[in-house]
Structures are given as C-alpha cells and as structure tokens.
Amino acid sequence: MDASGRLPAAGGDAEASDTLAYGTASRGDVAELIAFWLIAGENDARPVDTLDAIARLIERDPDAVIVARRDGRIVGTVVAGYDGWRAHLYRLAVHPDARRAGIARELMRLAEERFRAFGVTRADAMVLEGNELGQSLWTSLGYAPQAEWRRWVRPL
Numbered sequence: 001m002d003a004s005g006r007l008p009a010a011g012g013d014a015e016a017s018d019t020l021a022y023g024t025a026s027r028g029d030v031a032e033l034i035a036f037w038l039i040a041g042e043n044d045a046r047p048v049d050t051l052d053a054i055a056r057l058i059e060r061d062p063d064a065v066i067v068a069r070r071d072g073r074i075v076g077t078v079v080a081g082y083d084g085w086r087a088h089l090y091r092l093a094v095h096p097d098a099r100r101a102g103i104a105r106e107l108m109r110l111a112e113e114r115f116r117a118f119g120v121t122r123a124d125a126m127v128l129e130g131n132e133l134g135q136s137l138w139t140s141l142g143y144a145p146q147a148e149w150r151r152w153v154r155p156l
C-alpha cells in the first residue's frame with residue numbers, strides 16, 4: 001500500500017508474499033471474478049453478478065475490489081465498498097484449495113486499512129444465517145451480529 005492508502009493493481013507491483021500477491025482488481029479481471037465467485041463465493045440470496053455490474057463498480061471506485069493472486073490467478077477477494085458514508089464488505093471468498101492459510105484475514109486487514117484511511121469507524125458485512133463457516137470467520141475477526149436491525153429490501 002502506498003502513502004495515499006492505495007493498493008497497486010494486482011499483477012503489477014502488488015504486495016507479494018511467497019507466490020501470493022495482494023492488490024486491486026481492474027476492469028480486465030471482471031470475467032475471472034465472476035468465474036471465481038461461482039466456485040468460491042457464498043452465492044445464495046443475492047442478485048446475480050454481471051460483467052456490467054462489476055465493471056461499473058470498478059469504474060466508480062477502482063480500489064473497491066481487493067484480490068489475492070497466486071501465480072497470477074485470483075484465489076481470494078473482498079469488496080471493500082465505501083459510499084462516502086458507510087463502509088460495507090461484500091464477496092469475501094477464498095478458493096477452496098487455498099483456505100485456512102490466512103488469506104481472508106489478510107484481505108480483511110487490507111480492507112479495514114482502506115476504510116480507516118477514509119476516517120471510517122465501523123465496517124459491516126452481510127452474513128447468511130446458515131453460513132456457519134462465514135460466521136466463524138467474522139467472529140474471529142471481531143465482527144458480531146447487530147440484533148436490533150434487519151435489512152429491508154425491494155427488488156428494482
């Protein structure tokens with residue numbers, strides 16, 4: 001991460017450890033991201049990911065999608081979204097062959113570092129009630145469910 005708090009695009013001068021490199025996704029990564037999330041992501045009860053939607057996100061906020069790469073291939077992701085008001089986390093996922101090696105923990109360290117640079121004091125994540133693996137991870141990272149709120153939604 002440079003002095004401005006920005007990560008390099010992964011695949012360039014990304015922060016590397018062994019063969020792992022952490023950085024931000026670019027527009028050229030959108031097809032790989034969709035394929036990756038089909039394998040690695042929690043995919044229930046969410047809108048379908050599209051090339052256009054991810055490209056729009058990266059265009060609007062080029063630092064929002066943080067990825068881990070091994071030998072050039074995406075093995076982990078988190079979307080660290082800051083809308084100018086709140087900080088929201090989405091799509092934390094690690095490839096099944098790369099789990100339990102601290103990749104999610106490192107992605108989250110980078111996401112929270114990004115949020116702190118904006119002066120944000122709290123981050124949130126949507127976690128499915130039945131996702132015990134996800135709940136175990138978020139708990140270990142210090143996150144807890146907020147009992148007094150429920151999300152209200154309407155399809156557009």
Ligand SMILES: CC(C)(COP(=O)(O)OP(=O)(O)OC[C@H]1O[C@@H](n2cnc3c(N)ncnc32)[C@H](O)[C@@H]1OP(=O)(O)O)[C@@H](O)C(=O)NCCC(=O)NCCS
Pocket residue numbers: 040041042092093094095098099100101102103104105106125126127128131133134135136137138140
């Ligand atoms: C959840 C997920 C992102 C964790 O990725 P990971 O890189 O394996 O996680 P890490 O190695 O950084 O583990 C961080 C902590 O999470 C917890 N954790 C991770 N995997 C776990 C497992 N299988 N069982 C219990 N706890 C687990 C542990 O507390 C772990 O810390 P520790 O290794 O010091 O014990 C990954 O399993 C995944 O992609 N799951 C499918 C998608 C998903 O459910 N995402 C969360 C959406 S809310």
